[in-house]
Amino acid sequence: MADFLPALTGSFATSAAQNPTVAIMEAAYADAGLHCRYINCEVPADRLSDAVRGAIGMDWLGFNCSIPHKVAILEHLDDLAPSAAIIGAVNTVIITRDGDDVRLTGENTDGQGFVGSLREVRDPSGQHVVILGAGGAARAIAVENALAGARSVTIVNRTVDRGQALADLVETRTPAASRFLPWTPALHIPHGTDVVINATSIGFHPHESDMPDVDVTSLGPGMVVADVVANPPRTRFLAAAAAQGCETLDGLGMLVNQALTNARLWTGRDLSGSVMRSVLEDLFDA
Numbered sequence: 001m002a003d004f005l006p007a008l009t010g011s012f013a014t015s016a017a018q019n020p021t022v023a024i025m026e027a028a029y030a031d032a033g034l035h036c037r038y039i040n041c042e043v044p045a046d047r048l049s050d051a052v053r054g055a056i057g058m059d060w061l062g063f064n065c066s067i068p069h070k071v072a073i074l075e076h077l078d079d080l081a082p083s084a085a086i087i088g089a090v091n092t093v094i095i096t097r098d099g100d101d102v103r104l105t106g107e108n109t110d111g112q113g114f115v116g117s118l119r120e121v122r123d124p125s126g127q128h129v130v131i132l133g134a135g136g137a138a139r140a141i142a143v144e145n146a147l148a149g150a151r152s153v154t155i156v157n158r159t160v161d162r163g164q165a166l167a168d169l170v171e172t173r174t175p176a177a178s179r180f181l182p183w184t185p186a187l188h189i190p191h192g193t194d195v196v197i198n199a200t201s202i203g204f205h206p207h208e209s210d211m212p213d214v215d216v217t218s219l220g221p222g223m224v225v226a227d228v229v230a231n232p233p234r235t236r237f238l239a240a241a242a243a244q245g246c247e248t249l250d251g252l253g254m255l256v257n258q259a260l261t262n263a264r265l266w267t268g269r270d271l272s273g274s275v276m277r278s279v280l281e282d283l284f285d286a
């Protein structure tokens, strides 16, 4: 007899329409022969509680939450993974049941996804890392690189208070040394930097011609230069870094590795990263 009842996962955010995660999750579930669905849901800020109750009521395995829920979700959780507690935000919730006891555990897989992607070309351990930006993505990436053994994490940000606060967080809550560097025009990347990460939204579609204000001649061979911007995958910043002889890492790798981690947390299965990546390449015309 056929089984018409899939296991459910999904995403709560607003606006949800441009989020491609549903496309990669469903393709990878199908590829793995998993009877699972990923439902992309438009959930405004004042309906998060209803959505969480719905997920519990419908026996979901878990869900992602994005803007504006990454901090608001904390009050609904029973447990928080250690790195999510440092970051102070959650993008993945795992729902587990033991009889009538339901527990919601929060993880932050944004930074883990980045580190998973970075590890494909460079182990962060012992590296000097420079991060442009201090928003949600930068925060997760800074903490996870520090917990993965980076020797130093330098935060560069337009808004001083936000940048300094992130540097202070990494310095006090992780083993890595951290400092804030003001974003002066044509920023010179410090000598000895191993990994440079654009964790700002600069260059995101439809502003493909923008790039972070960095002196590209301060980038060079031996450095890994990464971008969190996934659309387009080949940003102007990455093209400039490649022309300087750097190894480059696009934002698709972070998106894919994050989705792989989420699927592992929900289903216990390893899905195909190459299936996910090829879906994204088609979507973004890469």
Ligand code: NDP
Pocket (backbone or CB within 6 Å): 110, 113, 132, 133, 134, 135, 136, 137, 138, 157, 158, 159, 162, 199, 200, 201, 202, 204, 228, 229, 230, 251, 252, 254, 255, 256, 258
């Ligand atoms: P936030 O709004 O939280 O942070 C944005 C950051 O970009 C801030 O540090 C902001 O600086 C900086 N910034 C924006 N515009 C400029 C500018 N013109 N000049 C200098 N700095 C600027 O956004 P998120 O951290 O959530 O997202 C950042 C990017 O990461 C987005 O493009 C998002 O799509 C991408 N992302 C990619 C993921 C992936 O899997 N590939 C996952 C998550 C996010 P300031 O503090 O001064 O305002």
